Amino acid sequence: MDLKPYLESLPSAIANTALLTVCSLAVGIVLGLVIGLARVSSIKPLRMAAAVYVEVVRAIPLFVQILYLYYGIGYLIRKIYIPSPFVSATAAFGLCYAAYIAEIFRAGFQSLDRGQSEAARALGLTRPQAMRWVLLPQAFRNILPALGNEGVALLKDTSLASVVTITELTQVGGQLTNRIYKPFEVWTVIALCYLALTLPLSWAVRKLEARLRVRGTSHTA
Amino acid sequence: MRILFVAALAASVSVVAGCGKPETGPKPIRVGTEAAYFPFEFEEGGEIKGFDADLIRAVGREIGRPVELQNCDFGGLVPALKTDKYDAVISCITITEDRKKEADFSDPYYDAGQIVAVRAEETAIGSKDDLKGRVVGAQTNTTGYDQAVLITGSKDLVKPYKDVNLAFQDLLNGQVVAVINDEPVSRRLVATKPGFKLVGDVFTTEQYGIEVQKGNKELLDQINAALKKIRASGELERLREKWITKPQ
Numbered sequence: 001m002d003l004k005p006y007l008e009s010l011p012s013a014i015a016n017t018a019l020l021t022v023c024s025l026a027v028g029i030v031l032g033l034v035i036g037l038a039r040v041s042s043i044k045p046l047r048m049a050a051a052v053y054v055e056v057v058r059a060i061p062l063f064v065q066i067l068y069l070y071y072g073i074g075y076l077i078r079k080i081y082i083p084s085p086f087v088s089a090t091a092a093f094g095l096c097y098a099a100y101i102a103e104i105f106r107a108g109f110q111s112l113d114r115g116q117s118e119a120a121r122a123l124g125l126t127r128p129q130a131m132r133w134v135l136l137p138q139a140f141r142n143i144l145p146a147l148g149n150e151g152v153a154l155l156k157d158t159s160l161a162s163v164v165t166i167t168e169l170t171q172v173g174g175q176l177t178n179r180i181y182k183p184f185e186v187w188t189v190i191a192l193c194y195l196a197l198t199l200p201l202s203w204a205v206r207k208l209e210a211r212l213r214v215r216g217t218s219h220t221a
Numbered sequence: 222m223r224i225l226f227v228a229a230l231a232a233s234v235s236v237v238a239g240c241g242k243p244e245t246g247p248k249p250i251r252v253g254t255e256a257a258y259f260p261f262e263f264e265e266g267g268e269i270k271g272f273d274a275d276l277i278r279a280v281g282r283e284i285g286r287p288v289e290l291q292n293c294d295f296g297g298l299v300p301a302l303k304t305d306k307y308d309a310v311i312s313c314i315t316i317t318e319d320r321k322k323e324a325d326f327s328d329p330y331y332d333a334g335q336i337v338a339v340r341a342e343e344t345a346i347g348s349k350d351d352l353k354g355r356v357v358g359a360q361t362n363t364t365g366y367d368q369a370v371l372i373t374g375s376k377d378l379v380k381p382y383k384d385v386n387l388a389f390q391d392l393l394n395g396q397v398v399a400v401i402n403d404e405p406v407s408r409r410l411v412a413t414k415p416g417f418k419l420v421g422d423v424f425t426t427e428q429y430g431i432e433v434q435k436g437n438k439e440l441l442d443q444i445n446a447a448l449k450k451i452r453a454s455g456e457l458e459r460l461r462e463k464w465i466t467k468p469q
Contacts (some may be wrong), residue, residue, distance in 0.1 A: 071387070074394045082395045085380070165380040165391075171361070174296045175381070178362040181323045183300040 005180055005190060013172035014193055020089060020168060021155045021197075027094025029100050029147070029153065033100055036105025037131070048100065057099035063160050067093040070164040090159040097154055104146045108139035141212045148205030152198050159194075169193055223436045238323040249287040252277050252441070257296040257384040260409050261313045264292065274462040277431070279456060283447035295384065296362040297322055302434055309440065313403060315364045315427040327437055327444045329428035330457065331368040335368050336404040340392060341418050346399060348421030356380065358397035364389065364427060369401040385410075389417065403427075405465050413429035413453060 038050035070088040083091070110136055120130035122132075162171035173190035177183050254262045254273060262271040269290045281288035293301055298310045302324055313333070316326045337349050346352065352372045359366040361381035369379040380397055382388040388400045393416050400407070404423045411417045431448075433441050451457050 078395045
């Protein structure tokens with residue numbers, strides 16, 4: 001096995017896949033939290049808007065969303081702003097995953113005992129304060145395994161970004177196949193690279209879970 | 222309801238039985254092509270058409286075997302050939318020394334070369350020499366991509382597209398300043414779609430060949446003999462006129 005073509009192209013491909021995953025997940029979690037909060041809000045229009053967003057985004061294939069944003073919206077706004085493929089792909093992944101993550105947050109909030117929010121209010125906390133200091137930390141702890149799942153799924157989905165010219169692992173796999181013509185070898189290596197990225201991610205989530213597993217009602221953050 | 226179900230079952234059984242019927246006549250030649258390269262190979266009404274499609278069917282006719290054309294990503298063609306999914310590949314494939322290591326080429330059937338395409342309103346780019354340090358687009362795994370890397374001076378400046386139509390879409394969207402691609406294809410695209418123009422001259426000399434699996438001398442000889450006949454009878458030139466030089 002000749003390592004040269006791999007050493008030339010894999011490091012940057014792995015970096016691009018990892019960077020795309022981290023940035024997209026950050027967007028997805030922040031936006032997902034906002035939409036998740038809206039889903040359990042006491043304001044009805046907000047609740048409905050969030051529900052519509054989740055339903056619409058979940059109904060469209062991610063691949064189509066990527067093409068839609070990059071080639072479709074990209075065409076519409078070409079005179080005003082030309083987003084880089086990376087920005088466009090990050091937005092597509094972030095917007096899509098936000099919908100799934102919002103549902104996870106909603107489930108997290110709804111899984112908490114009503115007594116938690118009532119006790120917080122009885123102690124004189126406002127609703128936002130109760131959310132920030134009592135409900136969110138507990139919900140976050142509960143949904144961590146599900147969030148980790150989304151992270152792993154997102155990492156694998158970044159392979160779709162090859163269609164918008166990002167040279168991530170899958171794109172490079174295709175190029176390598178056409179350079180050294182050993183499809184079995186190349187795709188085995190690419191699969192192992194994904195494995196090498198997902199395993200540490202799962203491990204990190206488990207570590208974080210262990211850290212946040214607190215007894216009693218002590219303050220967590 | 223039950224009658225309907227039985228009828229549907231009978232219909233599906235007969236369809237399956239039809240598929241299982243032993244082949245009569247010669248075995249079809251399985252040919253791979255990337256049907257996203259108008260006017261050489263493209264899909265219309267569920268059928269693969271174009272110069273290459275007509276040519277390979279004519280070759281099959283000369284050999285006396287039907288041709289079964291299958292659509293595939295450009296990057297997947299040679300790997301599929303090597304894993305015996307196809308007997309041959311025809312897809313505007315330039316004959317290069319590197320590619321000869323992986324498959325055997327027929328005699329050349331078409332002379333082509335690379336050219337630069339830009340947006341119609343472009344004024345800053347007059348030839349390929351103006352592209353040094355600029356971001357350009359090309360189809361991945363093509364000779365156009367290799368040329369683009371040479372011209373711009375860096376791999377990082379060349380955006381790789383799955384097919385050439387996406388590259389042209391992105392040229393329109395402003396992501397790249399030019400697309401480097403085979404001249405006959407770019408010329409027809411520019412002639413049929415608004416918003417583009419060609420600049421400079423054709424700057425490479427390339428020849429397309431049909432690929433067969435390494436060592437498949439029998440089929441290669443048959444293809445070459447067929448190509449010779451098709452050229453001698455004037456059919457090759459007629460196909461060129463029909464699809465490339467004098468399209469209706």
